Amino acid sequence: MDLINNLADFRKKAGYNQADLGKLVGVSRQTISLIERGDYNPSVTVALTIAKVLGVDINEIFRLEETDEKE
Known part of the structure; x- marks a missing residue:
């Protein structure tokens, strides 16, 4: 899984x-x-702090995305 973010937009x-x-x-x-x-x-603490400073829910900034793992 990859952590995807749209931090720059927010x-x-x-x-x-x-x-x-x-x-x-x-x-x-x-x-x-x-x-x-x-x-x-980011650590959980940093991610939560970013969301708090920006005044949005953490899930609006960060999300986990499935990756296609090829063997």
């Missing part, structure tokens, strides 16, 4: 750049960038 709608959101969440701008690109899965 961040932009809220009027934050990556650095601003990072400060509010307590992580670096680089971490926000990595999450948005799907190169880093």
Whole structure:
């Protein structure tokens, strides 16, 4: 399963750049960038904090998606 997110959309709608959101969440701008690109899965604490700061349900930002695993 892959963790899919649309963090960038919600961040932009809220009027934050990556650095601003990072400060509010307590992580670096680089971490926000990595999450948005799907190169880093945030901890539960960070994901919940992001949702709280943006004022949306965590399920609106993050979702698990099935992957086709070929053997």
